[in-house]
Amino acid sequence: MKKIILILITALFSIVLSQAQVQSGEITYKVKSLDESQNKKDTTRVKSSAEKEAKQHLSDIYSKRDRAIPHLRFDLVFNPTEALFQHKESIEIDKGPDLDMGLAFVGGKGVFYTNLPEDLNIHQREYLKLVRIQSKVSDLKWQIKNEFKTIAGYQCQKAKTNIYVNDIQPEKEVTVWFANELPFSFGPMGMVGLPGMILGFERGKYFIYAKDIKLSKHNKKITSPKKGEKVTMDYIKDVDEKIKKNPVKYYNAEE
């Protein structure tokens, strides 16, 4: 018994020691759908040709999304204080699925940057114009739950917080899974500020999860996005309201 305890303590100590030496890393995330029913055919009786075309239009959009989701890859690079998360471009499928459509549904457009010492989260993206949406890391209020699951070989703990999604859902509750074993406070799409790396993010009908994790003992320089007007979340809320009032005016404006 003593021998087993000694082995366990040694193993635990070596894990802590090895993680302490990690100075940077790169995580690849993939996406899968959480809602199996979303692909069911709509059997609602159509009343007009316009309605029929509307349904056809949506059906086409969903098909594009479904073709794109399995091909989406995101990359998170990090060091102890900064992280950068963005869609991983792939030359091989440039002429294949409409990845942009997939990104629109998953919410992964743009570049997400985090700087912990500065308590700063930046989301650089097109939203009528190129902007850098700034917020505080400490603005995310987390509730840590006593639930666990394994992702990419790491035991992950559940946590919840509320985020602004759009004008209809200004305070949406989302769930993440973080690994205490990886003591870095980063994660996908601006989900940061927990005591361990977030390896799973349940966003709406999609699950963004870590597929490949590479850790390094060498520090890696990370640069913040420089282009785009600095704005706060109030800008996004304002644009959402404007679009709601006059959708025609903002159709096909810079995405």
Add this chain to the structure above:
Amino acid sequence: MLSLVMLIGVSFAGNAEQQKNTIAFSDPCDQCNYMLQHILEGLKEEHDMKGVEANNIAMPIYYTCRRECYSQ
């Protein structure tokens, strides 16, 4: 039919600037407006989509309406 819708969509999108200046869009008819709002809200509420993206996906309903409803 789908190809036709997409063709029209592409043709409109390709002339985005021109259409803004030369075509005066009317509000859609009640039925199409209902569909438009239904689709917009569905994309935002059920699919957590951002306003800009949801709008760009839903807006071709205007074109359908203009061609199918207002032209009659």
